[in-house]
Amino acid sequence: MNAVPRRLSSLLAISLATLLAGSGMASAQTPARTPATAGGWTATWTASPQRPGTNFTPNWSEQGFTNQTIRQVVRISAGGARARIRLSNAYGTAPLKVSGATVARTASGAAVQPASLRQLTVKRARAFTIPAGAELATDPVTLGLSDLDSVTVTLYLAAPTGPATYHAQAMATSYRAAGDHRADSGAGAFDQTSLSWYYLSGVDVIGRASRQGAVVAFGDSLTDGYGSSPGADNRYPDELAERLAAMGRPRAVLNQGIGGNRVTVDSAWLGDRATSRFRRDALGQPGVRSVIILEGINDIGMSEAPSPIGAPPTEVSADEIIAGHRALIRQAHARGVRAIGATLPPMKGSRYHTARSEAKRDAVNTWIRTSGAYDAVVDLDRALASPQDEDLLDPAYDSGDHLHLNDAGYRAAAHAVNPTDLG
Structure with a gap:
């Protein structure tokens, strides 16, 4: 893929989103803020x-x-x-x-x-x-x-x-x-x-976090933190919580990732599909104000290759993944929760990568960036890509399998989040 057109497309999409936000047109998508859960409780850690x-x-x-x-x-x-x-x-x-x-x-x-x-x-x-x-x-x-x-x-x-x-x-x-x-x-x-x-x-706690509301990080192993150092709390939601605290804006950040999870497919070992578990795992958290959704790489990859724990390939199209994302956004907005979409990071060289899977990833990412369906976008695809090859993870962020991040990569993912987008 030619790098210049896709990067230019990303910049144009971001500029368009900024113009829409400035004109007030984006506000039709954005839910009103909701108060914290009755009793003042806010979740501060979850699994x-x-x-x-x-x-x-x-x-x-x-x-x-x-x-x-x-x-x-x-x-x-x-x-x-x-x-x-x-x-x-x-x-x-x-x-x-x-x-x-x-x-x-x-x-x-x-x-x-x-x-x-x-x-x-x-x-x-x-x-x-x-x-x-x-x-x-x-x-x-x-x-x-x-x-x-x-x-x-x-x-x-x-x-x-x-x-x-x-x-x-x-x-x-x-x-x-x-x-x-x-x-x-x-x-x-x-x-x-x-x-x-x-x-x-x-x-759950009662305290300062209760007044601000919680941010749910919802997704698969890239949210769950696979590839980070065990026991070091270096998953991207941990890094985001550290970043907000260092800025003097401490906020409850909740990790609701499941390794291997998919938007559209249930699994006995890899969790209920995102569209099924979203209500419980994201919207059901006390004090939730916004949710960052990073899901779809396993739908794409497991269309091409079996799961690492033996589940056979299940064909899922880009359109089906997008429809699943739309369903998540509708659920969030119906509950007055802000929905933030994260693009799918590069995966070239991983067991998931083929020309067909790359085309699906590009289609899903283009929709996340340009559709206006999400209230804000975290462009992990751009933030984590190699400067030499935009379809490849930056080697500085690669845990070794060309799919999952190391500690530095999860830190970079957290820094790709704009705190003002969190509501």
């Missing part, structure tokens, strides 16, 4: 629930837990004076009995700061049950969390759980111990590890 199953790395989801304690560490984006924890049994086939749970500020690894340890309750009871298919929020605790604090959530599961609702690619370490160690401040009992999260779907 999208997935069905138990085999995935990219070994995990404990299929076997579940019996008389075991799970300790999970997450980094929130924006702080607050009070917190609550959300747990999901979305894909459980039986009620989940939680015998006890705690939350604390993280010390290091599986250790917590003893003075910060709080018992979690539901309706003031330390033991509680989450029905099959349901999510539950704990009672509030006073914890006093700062922006970008690390929080440790510990669950003791005495009775057999059966297969566990989980999030496959945590890019962070979770810990397991035999018996009840929910109140341990030390890490000694937690001698088993996993790179997935289990049952944990959200941390």
Whole structure:
């Protein structure tokens, strides 16, 4: 492809969008701002629930837990004076009995700061049950969390759980111990590890973030952070939260990516299709104000090649992907949420790349840039491309597979977001 016409097309599209915004014509697409969720709660950390199953790395989801304690560490984006924890049994086939749970500020690894340890309750009871298919929020605790604090959530599961609702690619370490160690401040009992999260779907706060509203980053492995350094919180939503905090504009930024996820195709291992899970995973987050949508590369790539975990190719056209994006925008606008579209980054040299898949990617990106359907555009295609070949990831940003980003690439993706577009 000739580089000059496509880059010129991008500039013309951006200029046209700017003119429309200045004239007021773009305002017809833009939803009114919505207040934060009743009660003042805003999500400050999230993970999208997935069905138990085999995935990219070994995990404990299929076997579940019996008389075991799970300790999970997450980094929130924006702080607050009070917190609550959300747990999901979305894909459980039986009620989940939680015998006890705690939350604390993280010390290091599986250790917590003893003075910060709080018992979690539901309706003031330390033991509680989450029905099959349901999510539950704990009672509030006073914890006093700062922006970008690390929080440790510990669950003791005495009775057999059966297969566990989980999030496959945590890019962070979770810990397991035999018996009840929910109140341990030390890490000694937690001698088993996993790179997935289990049952944990959200941390909510009441604080400054509640007044601004949350930004949901919705997508696939490029949002989930595959290729970033495990345990370093270098996914692009993490980098965006850090950037906003450094600007003195801290904001809740929520990661609702699922590795391998597609706009149009359901998968037992790679998550429900985007058009199905969007209402729960994006619009259902407390205090959501805007959503950045980065989806479609797997619809394109898995039309050409089987999934890395064995799913056969499923043919999806560019028009079908665009129709899916339109459906997401309609859902967002119906809820008064601002919809921001991200173009699909280069993938030349990856297992997904063929002349046909490149043509589909170009068609989807052209529509995202020029249709005016989105309230704003994050042009990752241009921001992450090699200066020598616009269809290739910049080698400085490539994790090695020519598809996923490294830490520098995720930082560049975060810097491609215009903070004023977030609403």
